[in-house]
């Protein structure tokens with residue numbers, strides 16, 4: 062039976078949604094920052110800056126609604142293809158976000174974890190990531206998982222390599238490899254799979270995000286650009302999720318006796 066976060070106050074925000082219908086884990090593909098800025102005649106980086114306030118308000122509101130884990134797709138393996146100026150600005154924002162929010166995370170009891178490859182990231186970014194992870198390691202409230210330099214194919218390939226290495230050393234027998242072994246070799250080890258994926262800015266694709274972990278996630282796409290994603294937009298996504306019938310390959314509960 063699912064534990065309801067005692068500090069959460071869903072009734073104050075979504076009175077008609079039963080707390081058990083609130084997703085435990087929401088993963089966001091925060092898209093549309095560039096278009097938001099371009100439509101206003103601003104440089105793309107302005108969109109990223111405004112996107113940062115949507116991050117703050119979404120994380121805070123998810124916590125109040127009792128969502129136990131929020132994953133944010135912040136920078137993909139493929140985003141290195143962008144102009145260097147935009148990449149530099151995004152890296153500087155990552156440092157600012159980690160340093161600037163650290164105290165707030167501790168106050169809110171939020172545990173921060175990063176997924177993705179660290180070796181291509183600038184040293185000061187890795188340092189800021191490690192600082193915030195260490196500072197919040199003993200927090201027991203909601204988890205914030207930041208996908209930075211993340212790519213799902215790379216994650217799965219790494220996991221395969223880790224398992225192969227264990228087999229080579231004689232620590233693992235090939236016939237013991239199953240979906241649990243592989244799940245435990247991913248960056249997301251120990252994090253429950255997302256229940257809901259929200260993609261802003263209208264594209265119907267997953268862009269190399271959590272391909273393994275999304276197997277049974279509910280998908281929600283909104284045309285709203287990420288900087289405009291506010292509490293009302295989040296509530297709409299959760300209300301839509303709450304109406305879904307998740308069957309996981311089985312049959313609808315009400316059909317069980319009519320078979």
Ligand code: IPE
Nearest residue numbers: 091092093094095096097135
């Ligand atoms: C998402 O917004 C943020 C990142 C990928 C870092 P985009 O920058 O992709 O915005 P669009 O898709 O160009 O509008």
Ligand code: IPE
Nearest residue numbers: 090091092134135136137268
């Ligand atoms: C997905 O957005 C990556 C992040 C949100 C970090 P993109 O803008 O990079 O995805 P595509 O290029 O539209 O597929």
Ligand code: MG
Nearest residue numbers: 092093094095
């Ligand atoms: Mg985009």
